[in-house]
Amino acid sequence: MAEIIDVRNSDGYLVVLGNALILPNSSTTSGVFPPYKGAIRFNNTSNVCEYYTTQWNQFGSSGGGSGLTFVNITGDATGSTTTGNLTLTLASVSTAGTYSNLTIDAKGRVLTIRALNASDITTALTYTPVNSNGGTFSSVPSVPTASLTDVSLKATNTTWVSEYVAEKVLITLSSTLNLYVSTSGNDNNPGTSSAPFATLTGAYNTLVSQYNLNSQNININVANGTYGPQIISGCPVGFNQNSINIVGNNTTPTNVVFASTGANNALTIQNGANVSITGISFSSTQGSGIYIQSAVANLEVVNFGACLDAYHIFAATGSYFQLSSSYTISAGAQSHILVGSNGSCLLSGSGTVQNSCSFPQSFAIATTAGSIVIGIGFYYDIPSGVVVTGSRATATLNGIINTQGQGTTLLPGNSVATSSLGGQFG
Numbered sequence: 001m002a003e004i005i006d007v008r009n010s011d012g013y014l015v016v017l018g019n020a021l022i023l024p025n026s027s028t029t030s031g032v033f034p035p036y037k038g039a040i041r042f043n044n045t046s047n048v049c050e051y052y053t054t055q056w057n058q059f060g061s062s063g064g065g066s067g068l069t070f071v072n073i074t075g076d077a078t079g080s081t082t083t084g085n086l087t088l089t090l091a092s093v094s095t096a097g098t099y100s101n102l103t104i105d106a107k108g109r110v111l112t113i114r115a116l117n118a119s120d121i122t123t124a125l126t127y128t129p130v131n132s133n134g135g136t137f138s139s140v141p142s143v144p145t146a147s148l149t150d151v152s153l154k155a156t157n158t159t160w161v162s163e164y165v166a167e168k169v170l171i172t173l174s175s176t177l178n179l180y181v182s183t184s185g186n187d188n189n190p191g192t193s194s195a196p197f198a199t200l201t202g203a204y205n206t207l208v209s210q211y212n213l214n215s216q217n218i219n220i221n222v223a224n225g226t227y228g229p230q231i232i233s234g235c236p237v238g239f240n241q242n243s244i245n246i247v248g249n250n251t252t253p254t255n256v257v258f259a260s261t262g263a264n265n266a267l268t269i270q271n272g273a274n275v276s277i278t279g280i281s282f283s284s285t286q287g288s289g290i291y292i293q294s295a296v297a298n299l300e301v302v303n304f305g306a307c308l309d310a311y312h313i314f315a316a317t318g319s320y321f322q323l324s325s326s327y328t329i330s331a332g333a334q335s336h337i338l339v340g341s342n343g344s345c346l347l348s349g350s351g352t353v354q355n356s357c358s359f360p361q362s363f364a365i366a367t368t369a370g371s372i373v374i375g376i377g378f379y380y381d382i383p384s385g386v387v388v389t390g391s392r393a394t395a396t397l398n399g400i401i402n403t404q405g406q407g408t409t410l411l412p413g414n415s416v417a418t419s420s421l422g423g424q425f426g
Contacts, residue, residue, distance in 0.1 A: 366399030395423030
């Protein structure tokens with residue numbers, strides 16, 4: 001129990017400090033009361049004890065208990081009084097309102113709360129997601145198709161996967177395969193007789209990318225019609241020598257025409273391809289009829305039309321071709337045969353020059369270590385009245401034209417063959 005030290009009857013003030021109740025000495029004349037905390041005042045008017053939680057500065061100007069002059073409270077509350085009771089008011093700590101899924105008042109108190117819904121998400125994103133209500137996407141995202149040789153981190157798509165699988169999982173043949181090409185076809189077709197390819201290029205690419213030949217024979221059958229420039233590139237897995245045959249119209253080769261109206265070659269054979277070609281005619285306005293590079297070709301029953309700015313056959317960079325059986329020349333070119341860059345060719349069987357024509361650079365040219373060998377018994381049939389103009393042959397830069405002793409007039413032309421810079425003819 002606290003001890004009452006003194007009583008001041010004039011104003012009834014009572015002060016508590018610690019465990020003691022202390023009444024100021026009645027002899028106090030300064031009018032200034034010590035600044036105690038936790039003070040209790042007995043109010044004679046209301047007959048109640050009043051509790052104060054702040055400092056008292058003084059009783060008043062006369063010291064007679066006229067009440068507090070002011071009260072300062074810091075923090076989250078403000079208040080003031082001049083006499084009697086002290087009134088406290090909370091300061092504003094927030095802005096009242098509804099925030100998506102909860103409501104707070106000005107004091108930061110949560111009044112209501114609810115679960116998030118689709119509109120809350122839309123409001124936060126500032127746009128409406130396509131699939132926000134369980135629907136389907138209006139469009140399907142897509143990525144470009146990378147090449148199979150691309151080693152970057154590009155995303156794959158279904159087209160890439162299909163091409164990759166087709167390349168890696170080859171169809172192994174157990175018997176002869178026939179593929180078909182027609183001007184009415186489509187290169188997306190399977191290449192059957194009822195659903196042919198549109199080009200020889202498409203047929204050959206499919207052969208290289210989808211098949212293991214397993215030493216079986218392949219026939220690519222080309223229907224009558226005129227086709228644009230074609231390309232044969234690469235060697236299929238499981239290839240066996242002379243197993244890929246490209247067959248046109250062996251009765252009338254001019255019914256199947258590979259023609260280029262620009263600088264492209266009518267037919268390009270390259271990158272290790274090894275094919276036999278029969279029954280096709282070749283012509284070009286600027287390029288060569290057949291261009292062979294690092295490849296092998298056997299040509300039979302073919303026809304060479306006009307290639308006025310280039311060559312009927314141009315063999316380069318280690319290539320080899322053979323003109324066997326009977327073939328025809330129906331129009332001129334800069335040269336009928338040009339062999340260079342270590343390329344080589346063999347003429348066997350016979351050839352026929354059907355119409356008068358000109359070969360300004362020579363009928364046959366061997367250059368840059370290229371070689372042309374004319375087989376024993378090979379000859380050109382030139383009907384009466386047909387005139388071939390131009391020199392018979394040119395051998396230069398270590399090029400060789402070997403007639404195997406059959407004479408220097410074996411090749412068509414109206415002027416003698418020439419040789420220079422290490423070239424040999426004879």
